[in-house]
Amino acid sequence: MTTNTQQKQQAPAPAGTAPANGGHAPEHPARLAPAELAPEVYRAMVRLDAAAHKGLDPVLVELVKIRASQINHCAFCLDMHTKDALAAGESVERIVQLGAWRESRHFYTEKELAALELTEAITLLTEGFVPDEVYERVAHHFDEPELAHLIASIVVINAWNRFAVTARSVPGHYRPGQYKGHGA
Secondary structure, eight states: OOOOTTOOOOOOOOTTSOOTTTTOOOOOOOSOOHHHHSHHHHHHHHHHHHHHTTTSOHHHHHHHHHHHHHHTTOHHHHHHHHHHHHHTTOOHHHHHHGGGTTTTGGGSOHHHHHHHHHHHHHHTGGGSOOOHHHHHHHHHHSOHHHHHHHHHHHHHHHHHHHHHHHHTOOOSOOOTTTTTTTOO
16 A cells, blocks of 8 residues: 655646646545555565465456445555456456346355455444354355455455545556565
């Protein structure tokens, strides 16, 4: 979750002229760079992130990270994890359908569906407890160590989302694998 605080915000174009950035809205600046300002926390998060998804299918982990980031409106993490998912061999079609996975169930395996359902239950924890039915479905597809790692992965991406959203980390500049070994 490294931010680029050197990004300059473009001034709006004068009335009647086209903006120099092809008509797009100006890029907002990041509020702060947590990795630089709290490096010990950042390094601990990186280690936690690596430990969390150990032994899990990397594509499944990216799907979970994308879905949690959609729910949390984390543009920075969406940029990162959609690019990483594509680089890992995920299809554009499955990534596009992820926001409506319940209506697009046929795009995903039963194991992925269970993981997505658990992702939503944990991410939206304020709407209630993780229902027993959700837990039982996911436990049917993952052994206990995998399930513990899946839960940890969901918890970690939610933490990354909260860092990135609060810091206003700027999306659009990430390259797949850019932070390998650095987290987010």
